[in-house]
Amino acid sequence: xxxxxxxxxxxxxxxxxxxxxxxxxxxxxxxxxxxxxxxxxxxxxxxxxxxxxxxxxxxxxxxxxxxxxxxxxxxxxxxxxxxxxxxxxxxxxxxxxxxxxxxxxxxxxxxxxxxxx
Numbered sequence: 001x002x003x004x005x006x007x008x009x010x011x012x013x014x015x016x017x018x019x020x021x022x023x024x025x026x027x028x029x030x031x032x033x034x035x036x037x038x039x040x041x042x043x044x045x046x047x048x049x050x051x052x053x054x055x056x057x058x059x060x061x062x063x064x065x066x067x068x069x070x071x072x073x074x075x076x077x078x079x080x081x082x083x084x085x086x087x088x089x090x091x092x093x094x095x096x097x098x099x100x101x102x103x104x105x106x107x108x109x110x111x112x113x114x115x116x117x
Contacts, residue, residue: 008100012045025054026114040064040082043096049106051113060113061086062094062106085109 015030022028029050037044041064051060064082083096087109096102 008098008103009045012047012099012103022051022110022114024114027052028110045099047102049102051110058086059088060109062102062109064096087113 012030012032013034016032018030020028029048029052031048033046035041035044035046046064048061048063048065050058050063053059062083062085064084066082081093083094084091085094094105
């Protein structure tokens with residue numbers, strides 16, 4: 001879970017409860033809490049970063065609220081990960097590296113989706 005020098009972790013935690021209005025009625029919401037690290041959340045951060053449209057439908061989300069199986073592999077065991085992203089009705093694993101990387105990945109995905117509109 002981030003080093004003592006990782007200011008992005010503190011910043012991410014401070015975003016808890018924040019809602020940011022964007023263009024065209026879209027908005028983002030951040031829910032972030034420290035938890036005791038465990039096998040499902042080894043980095044000790046429970047999070048949900050979401051983008052909603054003007055009809056309040058979630059169209060993008062990065063979270064670790066539940067387990068997510070990757071698409072079937074031909075060989076070997078499938079690892080269930082709790083870090084994942086939702087893009088409309090699609091769910092795919094997300095590789096949590098750091099709080100800063102999570103924020104960057106989320107905003108890049110937001111920009112990409114908004115620029116498709």
